Amino acid sequence: MPMDDNPLTDDERNDRNDGSTPVVTICALTETQRVAAAGSVLVDLDRGVQLSFDLLNHRGLIRRRIHDLTGIVEDTLIPMEHGCAHCSLRDVVIRSLREWSAHGRPIVLALPPTTEPATIVPDLIEAADGDRLRIGGVLVAIDAATVESDLFGDDLLDERGIAQGATDRRAVGEVVAHQIEYADAVVFGAPLSTRQAAILDHLARETASRCQLHSLSGADLLDVESHDHFRTATDGCRTAAVEPGPATDAADSDGIWTIELLSDRPFSPDRLRSELPALGAGPLRGRGHFWLPTRPELRCVWDGAGGQLSVGPAGEWPGPQQTRLVITGAGGDPAVVRAAFDRALLTDAEYVGGAERWARVDDGMDPWLGVRMIG
Template identity: 40%
Template structure:
């Protein structure tokens, strides 16, 4: 039904708007501003993309869907669908699509000088950060104006804290994509400049404010979307990456209200995790309906900044490089809606090295196999 309504609306607008295919762009020396749209819901993606184009009728929309053997590329504007093609790639993955089709297509649209801006609707579940960074590095024809994430407040708690996989919903980007919906959506929300929610829900709104960046905006409803404003911004991929860097992790927009539906714990210490206790108790600190992110260090690899990234019942840890002149520390920011706070606080404290263990110095840990090589790399490399 939504498609029929959209087609009717476009048909009506065609009667009153000038032909968008007439040259509308500024001189070719100015790059084409691009708004990137990401979401974990295909209906929200398509309706938001349409709303942006309706508000900025001189814009073009480029939309992608990942298939098992090809990607589907759709180009449309206020006049309707201009291209709808399947593109076969050597490998079906987001990086290959970016390199082989997304950026070349955006450059082709910019060269036509028919549109003043472009909306790039990513495949459902795709994370915007690598896309924004790739486009920013693609040359002077293109400019990232803004990054938008669209979420449903009514289902946000299950989407952001539940354990559904993208594959469970048919949204995996490639064979073997075993990411949770929560992981994809959390990364989308935390990176976005603007989060758009089509509905109103107090509990979902509270959870969103605990997750989104302090620098982001929250727009409620699709009817008030300001496409002109979105295209007029200047997204800074480096600044957005820095605010999500584990070195800079901090609680998001709001503090936990006593008795409120959503809470955020800010657990931090100058001490490292004890490797054996972390390995034995990692589920105590990572399981449940929570979003957890941050950094930690181990006495067996004191120079390595270790990344902690948990959502949807899954936990990813990895080597984040060195501390680059900063003092090592352990800090986890954990958000949830259940009764896990006491368990998480106790687990965090139990896993840290005790003051007595710290007083013995770190030299005694040198050469000890901590068991984390599969996730953090060899200790000699990390040190």
């Protein structure tokens, strides 16, 4: 979908021209991708200014660089104010946006490489409320040549030398998946192959545009009204999409497929662990939620990519319990995944005894879901 498929009318643009300062947010896996995308947006904005941030965790500092088309305006190091690097970054970014909003110039916000937009953009939107800021589109830059291996391979960020500190054990795949799934626009250098395009068809939001760098329109991104695309549950600074939205309407193509697995039954804790290799390992992107008979009140999040699977608590159920996974694969047989899902669900016989029976069972999930009193 090109950037200008649904341009705003002149009246709509005038409605947006309310004196607020628009912000385009750039996310990427690598510095090279970030520089290319941010530069392409900046040259397209009248009087635009770029604010770039980098985490220097080993020194307890955040680097802030500000420049426009005339050159460097500022290059400064700011001490982190929290033990949490993400919290420090959020606070510095918000203060910087507020400071520069007084200049009335469109802002290109280049976040540190490997930053996942869902961990900071909702905070920016909340902070902008009442200020002279308007958070516009989120642009994610990818490398077309490596997007499949980035998403479905098993490399860790630190194995590629791009981790955000010594404790960052994220997989490349989970970062790229979280970036693409949040994006308002996805940009790339070389043209996409049909298989690469199919990957975006299955993972990117239906309304997200995509284009090559040379046809990118920064002005169109200013006109996007950003929002928190997912209902989220927050555990400290970890934000996970517990509601992946409807399964894609994209057709299976070039070996890329998506299936929705749905049941009102919980997983058997023991069989869930035994079926994890089929459900969460290999070239799969999985997202969703589930429940266990040992913790019927707890909604559990499922978030897997890059050969890693993260499960954790996501609060109480707002309605009836449900087990729902949306899984996208690159190659392989979706029937194998569906069969593993079915085997992991509680059987009729296991329902006998109800909650009282399962209240006395140790589910072995305390490390992921929290300590549970048995009895």
